[in-house]
Amino acid sequence: MNYDFDRIIDRSNSNSAKWDRYRGRDILPMWVADSDFAVLPEIQQALHRRAEHPVFGYTETPTHLIELLVERMRRLYHWNIEPEWLLPLPGIVGSLYLACRATGNPGERVYLPSVIYGPFTKAPGMNSMINQPIPMCIRDERMVIDMDWLEQQPPHPGQLLMFCNPQNPGGSVYRENELRRLAEIVRQQELVLCSDEIHCDLILDRDRRHIPVASLDPDIEQRSITLMAPSKTFNVPGLGCAFAIIPDRVLRSRMKTNPYIVPHVNIMGFAAAEAAYEFGDEWNRQQCTYLAATRDYLVDAINRIPGLNLGPIEATYLAWIDVSALRLDDPMTFFENAGVGMSPGRDFGDPGHMRLNFGCPRSRVEQAVERIAKAVADLG
């Protein structure tokens, strides 16, 4: 079956955060990371089926979903996990805070990449902990954490290191040798690693593969919290379903959610996750092919606009565009005035960039490029 990613779906009046921000204004919403693609039909069917049952009580992780996840980790990532390592969670952002709380105390430091998805930088402070940014570096045009810097740091037993693979923003996919080096640093410095892998199934190139860092060896496995979710890949972030994989029993019990501060996973989120992981492989293969073609178009088109620069994007539907050469006081307002609503780079630690979400029909991306090109040309 061929899925239609070109289809334009009217999301106005669907209570969409992405679309409601610019309601009534001619601004293309290309900011928050949900896509404008219709979900896999089996997801919608599973939700319909569940909605037909008239009672929506508290729930537990479906056994079938656990089986699917164990099988998926083995099949896609050659990672043999035990069912009890899985911890269901209503979202990843809250889990970043939980990871800080589970591993450290107020006043202690947390390593995190200096350019990163914004909520990472808020998580340590929520537990009165202190951000310790890891500088980023560019390797073969890919933004990755600077392991040379990290390697030189003294051991901090028990200190948390959070990172994101694939990297948001930037879309870099960490290579096996990089992950092995990171795992070795974590081991030598006796750190705990929290790896946000929410974008792991949005790898755009066939010759790349995602490697969960925890899958590399039993030592890093025991020191790690891996966060994953169907939300980005299968476009169900509004359904609130994610999970952590935590092999170490003590760490897992510390991460266990407290029902007074973290709600249960939504019963519909579980239904969607089950359908996504059971039936979604071919849909996602086609989605990645579609996104890769959009990416090729976008990288070429943006780099033709004088003053803009866009490096390779290996994963995600998020383009990290360098606009620093334009010397704009307020890049977000400038591009909104041009009719394109992107995420400002300052939210990720770099005000010289803008993040454009290209998870939408290509015609909309083309329209956005036209608007951006015109606005930049008008600058003179």
Ligand SMILES: Cc1ncc(COP(=O)(O)O)c(C=O)c1O
């Ligand atoms: C790296 C990363 N982590 C977490 C999230 C959000 O996860 P959740 O909606 O499950 O809180 C996003 C959303 O864009 C993300 O890019």
